[in-house]
Amino acid sequence: MVETVKGIVLRETPIADYDKIMTVLTAEYGKIAVYARGAKRLKSPLFTATQLFTYGEFTVSRTKTTYYLRTGELIESFYHIRDTLAGAALAAYIADVAADVAIEDEPSSELMRLVLNSFHVIATKKKPMALVKGVFELRAAAIAGFMPNLVACDGCGNSDLDVFYFDVSSGTFRCEDCYRVSAMLSERFAERRNENEGIYPTGQLIAILSASVFAAMRYAIYSKPERLFSFELKDDALSDFASVAEKYITCHMEKNYATLEFYHTVKD
Known part of the structure; x- marks a missing residue:
């Protein structure tokens, strides 16, 4: 099943060289674990929307146990959190x-x-x-x-x-x-x-x-x-x-x- 949710990236765990699993807080489903393949690559279209603390819109494929990220669009990066x-x-x-x-x-x-x-x-x-x-x-x-x-x-x-x-x-x-x-x-x-x-x-x-x-x-x-x-x-x-x-x-x-x-x- 494919669906689109808005969420905040609360945690990220590196997997292999370029993948990661994100803990994302959503309004509809609480916290979900999302597997983001290739999201650590600087040139990946997923890179910006999958950074820690970002708020984004994510299209995911859902199985019984896991969400897989298909696309991600940045809504708010909260970039200035990192000023200090x-x-x-x-x-x-x-x-x-x-x-x-x-x-x-x-x-x-x-x-x-x-x-x-x-x-x-x-x-x-x-x-x-x-x-x-x-x-x-x-x-x-x-x-x-x-x-x-x-x-x-x-x-x-x-x-x-x-x-x-x-x-x-x-x-x-x-x-x-x-x-x-x-x-x-x-x-x-x-x-x-x-x-x-x-x-x-x-x-x-x-x-x-x-x-x-x-x-x-x-x-x-x-x-x-x-x-x-x-x-x-x-x-x-x-x-x-x-x-x-x-x-x-x-x-x-x-x-x-x-x-x-x-x-x-x-x-x-």
Whole structure:
């Protein structure tokens, strides 16, 4: 069967001298493995459309187990992602997470739109990479089935707070009063953050967050896709947002990403 799909190249694996297998994220079929014969040749008509991070339109022949690429047309290369090593590293991490979140033969239109928007913001440099990364992580976790409850305190239902105690493992938060009386937490855990401790004073997965950081988390989870990156954070608030988003997705995906570690080594 021959069909045409639009997709993003998330991964590529060299095969022989000139062939490769691509992991492509599509709206209709989730992630698919596509065998691209001769695509590594510089003069191949497939060369441009099959580069890592590109968004293209692909005509494929489908068997029971494999897709074979027949033609490829470039839609967007996101070329300027590669302007900096940090940008390329962040895109590689996003691609890795997306490849894990996507399911074969399951529609992935929401995830595909998230990746496209994230790549666009990295390429255009409209927002800090820490913000792009944090928004992607929270939204990708929600798409994967790990939607946090950021509406109201898990204990009393209050939502108008100055300080939020967010439990990374459960995806819920508590106000300070409910946090203090919780039987599972010690007085040491209930202390407010100070400059030396950061947002994880216990070494546990409890993050003490300001109202601005928590508002950003809510925005990243609940906003419309076209408005996803339409907010700003600076300095400590941006750092805290990026930190808790990373903790959240790595906790629930139960995976340490080598591409994430590399991003942290080159981002500054």
